[in-house]
Amino acid sequence: MPKVKLPRKSTHVDMTAMCDVAFLLLTFFMLTTKFKPVEPIAVVTPSSISTKLLPETNIATIEISKDGRVFFDMDNKSRRMQLIQALNGSFHLGLTSDEMVDYAIAGSLGIPFNQLKNYLNLPVDQQKSIIQPGIPIDTAINVPTNELDQWVKYAFNINPELDWVIKADDNTRYPVVKEVMNTLEENNHRKIHLITSLEKIPPGTVAWKEQNVPVKKK
Amino acid sequence: MAEMEVKGGESSRHSGTRSKKLSTRIDLTPMVDLGFLLITFFMLTTTLQKPKTMNLYLPKKVQDQKLEMKIQDKQALTVLLGSNNQVFYYEGLKPTLTEADIKATTFANNGGIRDELLDKWKRVIQDTGGQDSMMVIIKPSNQSTYQNMVAILDEMNIDGVQKYALTDISPVENDLIKKMESGH
Secondary structure (H helix, E strand, C coil): CCCCCCCCCCCCCCCHHHHHHHHHHHHHHHHHCCCCCCCCCCCCCCEECCCEECCCCCEEEEEECCCCCEEEEECCHHHHHHHHHHHHHHHCCCCCHHHHHHHHHCCCECCCHHHHHHHHHCCHHHHHHCCCCCCCCCCCCCCCCCHHHHHHHHHHHHCCCCEEEEEECCCCEHHHHHHHHHHHHHCCCCEEEEEEEECCCCCCCHHHHHHHCCCCCC | CCCCEEECCCCCCCCCCCCCCCEEECCCHHHHHHHHHHHHHHHHHHHHCCCEEEEEECCCCCCHHHHHHHCCCCCEEEEEECCCCCEEEEECCCCCCCCCCCEEECCCCCCCHHHHHHHHHHHHHHHCCCCCCCEEEEEECCCCEHHHHHHHHHHHHHHCCCCEEECCCCHHHHHHHHHHHHHC
């Protein structure tokens, strides 16, 4: 064993501080990510070249599953509370304040009015196991069979700045989508956002040229 | 460097060998690096998860007759969406439509609806001397899917088509494409 040690300066850096910072940052991000409520359906959206982002607040999302069930969702808990209170009053749903709070903290919902009390009465884990039948919809508005129309009207009443978003599955049949778009159109909501996943612009097309070739002014 | 010291285990007394105290120093720098890499990764991916949207602007309800009168026969191209991702199209406003007028195509990148759209557009510009542009009328049938509708609207954006409209399919057109789908 060599007894001669080369004289060297200590290069020890105490990494405790670094570790602390790392875990603090991790904790910060863990706490600030908002957990979305469980989605009742999984929707695979079609792809498009559009890169426009969805606005973050003031959105009402109408989801349509593969088999044509319609779900309604809105952001902002206090507005959801107002919505369910207004609907409870007008349609005599008989909801207790606990059930209304349940709705306010939940996500998208696809239950007809007459089954709403029974659904909200159930504990959360049982709610997850139920297959929601979807909100009834029809080709005309202002008819009792088109409940989505009522959701849209009341939601707009509470928040006139709402952006209307449709999130439908790839394989959803066109007639249901048409009825949803028609309901929105008849209520004068003409600008609709369709959620899509991003796909690359095919090369050689007009959109590709716009993106890649700098525009030369003549 | 960040370090950890682990004391080596003492050997059993049965063997009677000398106990070795091993001092292992673990350098934790890579763990801290990994920690930061993961944080950065998650910071970036959560911001990228915002869903993208395609904006659809529905026009005000205009009486169909008025709309059709404004489009000239030479400018119009009607695209019909059938079942199983099939696409049919015919040129012009055909008051009396027959099976012979309708052609079938697909959503393929080559040899599909894109080529037909671009081809028609060129011909419209030639015919009208650069005055008017092509007008595409999209009519999805009840057997088409949402994906087909988004794909054709996306195609409008890809090709830079400015004038297009989404309307209802007529019973005549619906019957004809059903015939063509089953026959061919």
